[in-house]
Amino acid sequence: MSASRTARERARAELIREIKAAARRQLAEVGAAGLSLRAVARELGMVSSAVYRYFPSRDDLLTALIIEAFDDVGAAVERADAACPREDLIGRWLACCRAIRDWALAHPHEYALIHGTPVPGYAAPEETVVPASRDGRVLAGILRDAEAAGVLAPPAGLPPAPASFAEDAARLREQVFPPVSDDVILRALIAWTWVYGAVSFELFGMYRNVITDRAAAFEHGALCLARMVGLPLPDDA
Amino acid sequence: MSASRTARERARAELIREIKAAARRQLAEVGAAGLSLRAVARELGMVSSAVYRYFPSRDDLLTALIIEAFDDVGAAVERADAACPREDLIGRWLACCRAIRDWALAHPHEYALIHGTPVPGYAAPEETVVPASRDGRVLAGILRDAEAAGVLAPPAGLPPAPASFAEDAARLREQVFPPVSDDVILRALIAWTWVYGAVSFELFGMYRNVITDRAAAFEHGALCLARMVGLPLPDDA
DNA sequence: CTATGTCAAGAGCATTGCTCTCGTTTGTGG
DNA sequence: CCACAAACGAGAGCAATGCTCTTGACATAG
Structure with missing residues (x-):
C-alpha cells in the first residue's frame, strides 16, 4: 500500500526528495546557518510558499x-x-x-x-x-x-x-x-x-x-x- | 598611555564594554544564531547603525x-x-x-x-x-x-x-x-x-x-x- | 575660533521566515 | 459521470534581519 499510490502522492514524495536534495546541496555550500528555504525554492523553480506545503518550517527541513x-x-x-x-x-x-x-x-x-x-x-x-x-x-x-x-x-x-x-x-x-x-x-x-x-x-x-x-x-x-x-x-x- | 586618554576614547571603551555585555546577555538567552545586532542596539537605547561604529559586522561581535x-x-x-x-x-x-x-x-x-x-x-x-x-x-x-x-x-x-x-x-x-x-x-x-x-x-x-x-x-x-x-x-x- | 574627524540617527536596500488569500488541479464518493 | 473537498502553486504581504549611506550635531586638536 505504500508503493505508488495516487499520482499525487508519488509526485509529493518525489518533490520532497528533490527539496531535500537541493537543501543538501545548499547545506554543503553555505552551511546550516545559511540554508535558506527561499533559495531552495528558487533552485527548484518554485515559489517559497510552495515549499511550506512539504516542510512546515525551516527547522523541519x-x-x-x-x-x-x-x-x-x-x-x-x-x-x-x-x-x-x-x-x-x-x-x-x-x-x-x-x-x-x-x-x-x-x-x-x-x-x-x-x-x-x-x-x-x-x-x-x-x-x-x-x-x-x-x-x-x-x-x-x-x-x-x-x-x-x-x-x-x-x-x-x-x-x-x-x-x-x-x-x-x-x-x-x-x-x-x-x-x-x-x-x-x-x-x-x-x-x-x-x-x-x-x-x-x-x-x-x-x-x-x-x-x-x-x-x-x-x-x-x-x-x-x-x-x-x-x-x-x-x-x- | 593606555589608561584614560581623551574623554572620547574612554567613552568608546565603555560603550564597547556595554555592547559586549548586552550581547552576552542576549547570547545566553537566544543563542548565537539568534543574536541580533539590532536587538543589542535596542537594549542599549541606540540605533542599529551606531553599533556598527564599534563592531564592523555581526561576526566581529x-x-x-x-x-x-x-x-x-x-x-x-x-x-x-x-x-x-x-x-x-x-x-x-x-x-x-x-x-x-x-x-x-x-x-x-x-x-x-x-x-x-x-x-x-x-x-x-x-x-x-x-x-x-x-x-x-x-x-x-x-x-x-x-x-x-x-x-x-x-x-x-x-x-x-x-x-x-x-x-x-x-x-x-x-x-x-x-x-x-x-x-x-x-x-x-x-x-x-x-x-x-x-x-x-x-x-x-x-x-x-x-x-x-x-x-x-x-x-x-x-x-x-x-x-x-x-x-x-x-x-x- | 575654526576645521577635522567622530558620533548617533534615520532612511533605505536586499534578504529572510512565515502567513494568508487566491484560482487551479487532482482525487474521490455519490 | 460529476460535483465536492482536499491538496496545490503562485503571489502579495508582514515583521524582522544585516548592512550601507547620508545628514546633522558635537567635541577635540591646531
Whole structure:
C-alpha cells in the first residue's frame, strides 16, 4: 500500500526528495546557518510558499537533513565494518573510526549540523534518536564479536564504573551491547565519545598549530581507546 | 598611555564594554544564531547603525564574544586548579575537568559558540588562538608538576606516538608541556580532546537515553584518561 | 575660533521566515 | 459521470534581519 499510490502522492514524495536534495546541496555550500528555504525554492523553480506545503518550517527541513546525515554516516560505518574480515577486530574498529572521520571531512557542514551547535534554540527532536545510534550499534557489534571470540581483555588499573551507571548498563546490554561488564560498556561509550570529540576538534580548528598529521594522531588515539575498551592490539608493544 | 586618554576614547571603551555585555546577555538567552545586532542596539537605547561604529559586522561581535568565552572558561579552569593542594595531582586534574564541564553547563550557549558549529561560513580568526589554549596550559602544568615529582607513570601496552608527531611534540614541549615523551604529550592531547568531546555530547543531547548520571560518568572518564596519560590514581584498583 | 574627524540617527536596500488569500488541479464518493 | 473537498502553486504581504549611506550635531586638536 505504500508503493505508488495516487499520482499525487508519488509526485509529493518525489518533490520532497528533490527539496531535500537541493537543501543538501545548499547545506554543503553555505552551511546550516545559511540554508535558506527561499533559495531552495528558487533552485527548484518554485515559489517559497510552495515549499511550506512539504516542510512546515525551516527547522523541519533541517531536522530531515539531520536524520539523513545520521543515516549517511551510519551507513558509511556499516560499510567500513563490513569490508573487513570478521576476525580482524582491531582492523574493524579502526575502519569504523576512520569512516566517521572521513565522512566528516568530506561533509563538514553536515557533520557540523549533527554534532555542532543545535540550530537556534531548538532541541533535537525524538525522531533523530534512532538514526543517531547506527554507528554505535556497529561499534558495539565489534565488542560483541570480541566477547564471543573470548579475546576481550580490558586492562586493569582503571577505576570501576560508578554504581549509578548500572541501570544504564543493563539497558544498553539488552539493546545493543554484548553481555560484558559495566566497565567495558562505559569504556566503550568513552571511546565513542572520544572519536567524535577528536573529529569535532579537527573540523572546528582546535588542532591548529597543535597537531599537524591529524590522520596519524587520530589513528593513534583510536588505537589507544580501543585498547582501553579491551580490544587486543595487533602485535607490537 | 593606555589608561584614560581623551574623554572620547574612554567613552568608546565603555560603550564597547556595554555592547559586549548586552550581547552576552542576549547570547545566553537566544543563542548565537539568534543574536541580533539590532536587538543589542535596542537594549542599549541606540540605533542599529551606531553599533556598527564599534563592531564592523555581526561576526566581529561574535568573535569578541568567542574570545571572552575562551577567556572565561580558561579563568575558571585556572581557579579550579589553584584551589587544590599542589601535590594532589589527580585532584587538580579532576577539578579542572569538572570546571570545564560546570562552566559549559552554566553557559551552554557560550560553550556552543566556541565548541559548536563555527557560525555561517567563517573560520575562527587567528586572535582566538591564544585564549583558546589557556585551559590546555593549566592541564599541561599538572603534567609538569607530576613529572617534576617523578610520579608520572604512563602505562605500557599502548602503541607509540606516530613519527609524524615528533615535530609537533617538540614545539609543544617548548611552549607548554614539560619535558616528557612524545607519547605522554599525545596522550594528554587525547585526554584533552575527550574532555571536550564528553561535554559536547552531554550538552548536545547525545547521551539522551544512554547515560543518566552524567556527572559520575564524566568523572569516571576523566579518571580513566588521566590514568592513560600517566597520572597516578588515588589508591584503589 | 575654526576645521577635522567622530558620533548617533534615520532612511533605505536586499534578504529572510512565515502567513494568508487566491484560482487551479487532482482525487474521490455519490 | 460529476460535483465536492482536499491538496496545490503562485503571489502579495508582514515583521524582522544585516548592512550601507547620508545628514546633522558635537567635541577635540591646531
